[in-house]
Amino acid sequence: MTKSKRIVFESKHGGNLAAASQFFGVDKEQWTDLSTGISPCAYPIPIIPDSYFHQLPEVNNETLLAAARNYYQVESLQIAAGSQQLIEIIPQLRNPCRVAIPDVGYQEHLWQWRKHGHEIVFYDGFNPEQLDSLIVHNKVDCVVLINPNNPTGADVALPALKKWQKLLEERNGWLIIDEAFRDCSPEKSFSAFSHLPNVIVLRSVGKFFGLAGIRVGFVLAGEALLNRINEHLGLWSVSAVSQYIAMCALTNTQWQQQQRITLSENSQWMHQLLQQLLQQSFPECEIVQTPYFISVLIDQKKGEAIFNQLACAGILIRQWPLADIDKQFSNSNKTLLRFGLLSEQQKQPREKLQQLLQSIDGGSYSVINSGTNSVSLCKTYSD
Numbered sequence: 058m059t060k061s062k063r064i065v066f067e068s069k070h071g072g073n074l075a076a077a078s079q080f081f082g083v084d085k086e087q088w089t090d091l092s093t094g095i096s097p098c099a100y101p102i103p104i105i106p107d108s109y110f111h112q113l114p115e116v117n118n119e120t121l122l123a124a125a126r127n128y129y130q131v132e133s134l135q136i137a138a139g140s141q142q143l144i145e146i147i148p149q150l151r152n153p154c155r156v157a158i159p160d161v162g163y164q165e166h167l168w169q170w171r172k173h174g175h176e177i178v179f180y181d182g183f184n185p186e187q188l189d190s191l192i193v194h195n196k197v198d199c200v201v202l203i204n205p206n207n208p209t210g211a212d213v214a215l216p217a218l219k220k221w222q223k224l225l226e227e228r229n230g231w232l233i234i235d236e237a238f239r240d241c242s243p244e245k246s247f248s249a250f251s252h253l254p255n256v257i258v259l260r261s262v263g264k265f266f267g268l269a270g271i272r273v274g275f276v277l278a279g280e281a282l283l284n285r286i287n288e289h290l291g292l293w294s295v296s297a298v299s300q301y302i303a304m305c306a307l308t309n310t311q312w313q314q315q316q317r318i319t320l321s322e323n324s325q326w327m328h329q330l331l332q333q334l335l336q337q338s339f340p341e342c343e344i345v346q347t348p349y350f351i352s353v354l355i356d357q358k359k360g361e362a363i364f365n366q367l368a369c370a371g372i373l374i375r376q377w378p379l380a381d382i383d384k385q386f387s388n389s390n391k392t393l394l395r396f397g398l399l400s401e402q403q404k405q406p407r408e409k410l411q412q413l414l415q416s417i418d419g420g421s422y423s424v425i426n427s428g429t430n431s432v433s434l435c436k437t438y439s440d
């Protein structure tokens with residue numbers, strides 16, 4: 058007899074197409090990948106001089122650092138192999154301490170601080186303003202804020218950040234702000250305060266420029282902290298080729314202006330589609346729009362059903378089953394679905410998504426594992 062059970066596709070990160078193919082039986086080439094927050098319109102790769110492949114990378118590439126200083130509007134920064142490399146380094150710079158981490162957010166922060174023996178104090182990734190009470194009542198030594206948050210979209214304004222920075226500084230605490238998704242709203246960046254002795258701001262070249270594969274990010278911090286981070290950065294952690302592409306992207310202000318418009322249009326298209334087609338069938342769902350992705354907060358069973366229906370048809374989005382997450386806060390019977398964007402040129406995937414969303418009804422579906430390697434979609438209940 059075939060035994061069915063609830064099985065959930067779990068992936069530590071978006072873009073894990075090999076695992077998704079194995080799970081859903083969809084060919085790797087067949088996926089429409091909406092599982093990341095990386096822009097679908099990437100900075101065009103320039104012609105790269107041969108020498109960048111043959112020579113060792115420059116260690117302190119002053120031309121590139123000057124371009125980055127200009128782009129991020131700060132004096133004191135350093136390049137790294139993506140903001141991920143910095144996320145791995147920072148917890149090693151302190152003796153075990155109490156660190157505030159969002160329960161929903163880019164999970165690498167949690168895993169890296171935990172790995173280095175720190176005590177994790179969770180706060181609600183949907184309501185980061187909760188940090189105020191943790192900081193005022195001296196419940197944490199360090200704060201990690203993903204601003205804006207991926208995937209909740211929560212965005213804390215500068216006055217609160219300034220208050221928290223000051224309070225933490227008085228107690229030798231750090232404020233670490235992950236601004237991987239800040240490029241469309243630079244006026245909200247904490248970069249102007251990143252020289253302060255207890256502040257670390259992380260920026261990524263991967264998301265806005267659509268260049269996640271070149272592995273480039275920057276840390277904005279005062280001299281003392283930067284020196285300590287430098288001790289952990291490898292001598293040649295960013296290749297010459299990546300440095301060259303990053304420099305072209307960071308200096309091309311015309312492309313950057315157009316990219317903000319393009320992302321806004323792509324995001325608008327996806328937002329409207331989800332409002333029209335998803336909210337029609339599931340009026341209680343909440344939709345959050347950001348320039349990089351659209352997040353949908355929805356009842357867990359329905360969310361899983363939508364995720365599975367799309368995946369079985371070759372469209373991969375990202376899901377956070379909130380009840381399964383180390384979570385003490387609200388929304389625990391819900392799932393968060395994150396839809397990455399489709400560019401205007403991706404006409405066929407746009408049509409396919411539209412058709413699929415039109416066919417999603419109020420019923421629920423589960424992936425059924427038949428005991429072999431095959432997976433199928435079954436309607437399990439309806440409301």
Ligand SMILES: Cc1ncc(COP(=O)(O)O)c(C=O)c1O
Nearest residue numbers: 139140141163207237261263274
């Ligand atoms: C919030 C956030 N920060 C940092 C990163 C790491 O990005 P990268 O190492 O490509 O800069 C990610 C990746 O998804 C992210 O979502």
